C-alpha cells in the first residue's frame with residue numbers, strides 16, 4: 597500500500613513539473629506572438645552599423661611610411677608591406693601594401709597603432725566573394741572609399757539597436773524626431789571638453 601502511495605506521489609510530482617515546463621515554454625511563445633516582426637528586408641533595407649563598427653580597412657598609400665608597426669601589432673602578422681630603400685632620400689619607399697580579409701580578424705590593432713593614421717576601420721561589411729583570393733586586397737582596393745549604407749539611393753537605411761529610442765526594437769516607421777538613448781561619441785567629447793574648460 598505504501599509503495600503504491602509513493603508511486604502516486606511521484607507521478608503527481610512529475611505531472612506537475614511537466615505542466616510547469618510546458619507552461620514556461622508556451623509563455624515564451626505567447627510573449628513573441630505579441631511582438632511585431634523586425635525583419636530587415638535585405639538587400640533593399642540595411643542596418644546602419646554602429647559608430648565603432650570594425651569593417652573593411654581603408655588605407656591611404658601616400659601617408660604610409662613603411663614602418664611595419666601594423667605587421668608587428670597584428671596577432672597574425674597579416675599586413676604585407678613591400679618597400680625599397682631609397683638611397684637618395686635615405687628613406688623607405690613603399691611599393692605595395694596588402695591585407696587579406698579572408699584571414700583578418702578585424703581586431704583593429706593595426707589601425708590603433710599606425711603612427712601616421714593611414715589605416716582606418718570603415719563601416720563596410722559586405723565582403724562576400726566566390727573566390728577567397730579575391731579577399732586579398734591590394735593598396736588600390738584598400739584605398740577605395742568605403743560603401744556607406746546612408747549614401748546608397750537604392751537602399752533604405754534602418755537604424756540599428758544602438759540608435760533606437762529606449763525600449764524600441766523595430767527600426768521601421770520611426771519618426772525622424774525619435775531620439776536614441778545615450779549620447780553620440782561627438783557629444784560626449786564636446787561635454788568633456790566643456791567640463792575641462794570650466
Ligand code: SF4
Pocket residue numbers: 659660661662663664665666667677709710711712713714715
Ligand atoms: S603602421 Fe601605418 S605607416 Fe607603418 S607600415 Fe603600417 S600602414 Fe604604413
Ligand code: SF4
Pocket residue numbers: 666669670671672673674675695699700701702703704705706707
Ligand atoms: S585588423 Fe587585426 S588581424 Fe586584421 S590586419 Fe589589422 S591587426 Fe591584423
